[in-house]
Amino acid sequence: xxxxxxxxxxxxxxxxxxxxxxAALIIDSDxxxxxxxxxxxxxxxxxxxxxxxxxxxxxELLVRTEFGALSDQLEWREPSSFYQRLGFAxxxxxxxxxxxxxxxxxxxxxxxxxxxxxIDPSSPVDRAAEYLSYExxxxxxxxxxxxxxxxxxDARRHSTLIIENVRQLHSxxxxxxxxxxxxxxxxxxxxxxxxxxIPLPPLPGDTDLDLTMSGLxxxxxxxxxxxxxxxxxxxxxxxAIDIVIAVAEVVTNGIVHGAVPVRVRAWRHANTLVVQVDDxxxxxxxxxxxxxxxxxxxxxxxxxxxxxQLSDVVKVHTGGGITSVRLxxxxxxTHHIPVY
Amino acid sequence: xxxxxxxxxxxxxxxxxxxxxxxxxxxxxQANWREVADRIAAEVGAGATRLDLTQVRFFGAAGVRALMKxxxxxxxxxxxxxxxxxxxxxxxxxxxxxxxxxxxVEAQTDEQAxxxxxxx
Numbered sequence: 001x002x003x004x005x006x007x008x009x010x011x012x013x014x015x016x017x018x019x020x021x022x023a024a025l026i027i028d029s030d031x032x033x034x035x036x037x038x039x040x041x042x043x044x045x046x047x048x049x050x051x052x053x054x055x056x057x058x059x060e061l062l063v064r065t066e067f068g069a070l071s072d073q074l075e076w077r078e079p080s081s082f083y084q085r086l087g088f089a090x091x092x093x094x095x096x097x098x099x100x101x102x103x104x105x106x107x108x109x110x111x112x113x114x115x116x117x118x119i120d121p122s123s124p125v126d127r128a129a130e131y132l133s134y135e136x137x138x139x140x141x142x143x144x145x146x147x148x149x150x151x152x153x154d155a156r157r158h159s160t161l162i163i164e165n166v167r168q169l170h171s172x173x174x175x176x177x178x179x180x181x182x183x184x185x186x187x188x189x190x191x192x193x194x195x196x197x198i199p200l201p202p203l204p205g206d207t208d209l210d211l212t213m214s215g216l217x218x219x220x221x222x223x224x225x226x227x228x229x230x231x232x233x234x235x236x237x238x239x240a241i242d243i244v245i246a247v248a249e250v251v252t253n254g255i256v257h258g259a260v261p262v263r264v265r266a267w268r269h270a271n272t273l274v275v276q277v278d279d280x281x282x283x284x285x286x287x288x289x290x291x292x293x294x295x296x297x298x299x300x301x302x303x304x305x306x307x308x309q310l311s312d313v314v315k316v317h318t319g320g321g322i323t324s325v326r327l328x329x330x331x332x333x334t335h336h337i338p339v340y
Numbered sequence: 341x342x343x344x345x346x347x348x349x350x351x352x353x354x355x356x357x358x359x360x361x362x363x364x365x366x367x368x369x370q371a372n373w374r375e376v377a378d379r380i381a382a383e384v385g386a387g388a389t390r391l392d393l394t395q396v397r398f399f400g401a402a403g404v405r406a407l408m409k410x411x412x413x414x415x416x417x418x419x420x421x422x423x424x425x426x427x428x429x430x431x432x433x434x435x436x437x438x439x440x441x442x443x444x445v446e447a448q449t450d451e452q453a454x455x456x457x458x459x460x
Contacts (some may be wrong), residue, residue, distance in 0.1 A: 245431070252400075256370060302401035
């Protein structure tokens with residue numbers, strides 16, 4: 001059983017301390033943008049730092065208004081180019097920072113997660129809450145590339161619980177005056193393990209697919225069934241193939257690393273296709289499974305990585321002798337072709 | 341042209357050698373990846389320099405492993421050219437393997453692509 005760390009022990013550490021800077025900048029008004037973000041940018045511009053801005057149109061307008069022509073010294077990217085399926089968004093940042101590091105560049109990234117656009121309000125999962133699992137991993141994954149990351153979270157768009165978690169999952173918080181405050185953040189493994197202890201919401205009474213496999217010989221028939229089902233739900237062929245690969249990887253893992261029988265159920269919730277894979281192994285998945293980009297060794301596991309990349313949200317839970325992995329494929333997000 | 345790939349899971353993936361080109365047709369998954377890897381290794385070790393993966397219909401983690409294991413048999417100094425169906429290219433891209441040393445990975449063009457039927 002994992003445990004939460006002691007309550008936060010915040011300490012003013014101005015100027016910057018030497019820990020990797022993955023900072024939360026929480027705003028609740030336009031004034032907060034001016035009070036917290038503008039001083040940070042002023043400091044970076046004065047130091048001639050490279051700055052990548054991936055923010056909402058509203059924040060961009062505020063910054064451009066404040067900085068005038070100076071704002072052209074910042075590099076601007078459309079949020080939609082980064083924020084796609086959650087796994088893709090995460091990997092896009094990792095690859096970008098790795099590339100900068102390889103080129104000897106230190107870029108300060110200011111990002112405002114755009115994870116609610118185009119999502120059906122009746123989505124069966126809270127994408128913001130799920131994205132926080134990736135945020136907590138950033139603390140370890142991006143640190144070696146030495147590109148500070150400042151994440152803007154708008155308290156007007158997210159629940160109090162989300163914002164409180166945002167505070168705990170970043171290594172720093174930026175407060176008024178652009179001051180950087182160190183946060184005793186939650187370790188990634190602890191957070192992810194706790195997330196996996198949360199039971200999944202109940203399944204619907206009726207599902208479109210309900211298949212049970214006793215071995216690898218059944219994987220092909222599952223692929224066929226899932227592919228046909230996705231097409232019947234008006235998903236494109238490319239999107240259906242993504243779904244098939246993600247499901248097949250989880251099914252294969254259930255058979256190889258869990259235990260048979262492995263059961264696959266699939267249903268539609270509003271515009272989201274949902275597939276749950278249960279295996280009888282009853283062993284919890286490693287909390288970090290699917291979060292670490294695989295290395296180039298042939299024997300490295302890649303199944304959960306592919307599943308997390310190709311789906312939008314993956315929820316995992318073990319209980320009652322059953323290990324369950326639930327994959328979510330919102331229509332719009334699943335049809336957004338990745339660019340990395 | 342060599343004999344088709346005969347193995348326990350021959351119905352999943354057929355492998356044919358056509359001169360320096362090794363053509364894989366079908367699915368690579370957990371059930372057959374070792375056999376596919378062994379066949380790729382044997383043919384690459386014997387001089388095949390091009391892998392035609394444009395008719396591979398299913399390719400995930402097991403496919404990546406089969407390909408990487410098989411390509412380990414590449415003689416020193418030899419570069420292998422991989423022509424990939426979209427599903428293969430996508431898996432390699434997601435796994436960060438488009439720039440492996442000794443391999444040139446190319447995506448199949450739309451003109452080369454057969455009608456979509458993957459997944460079954």
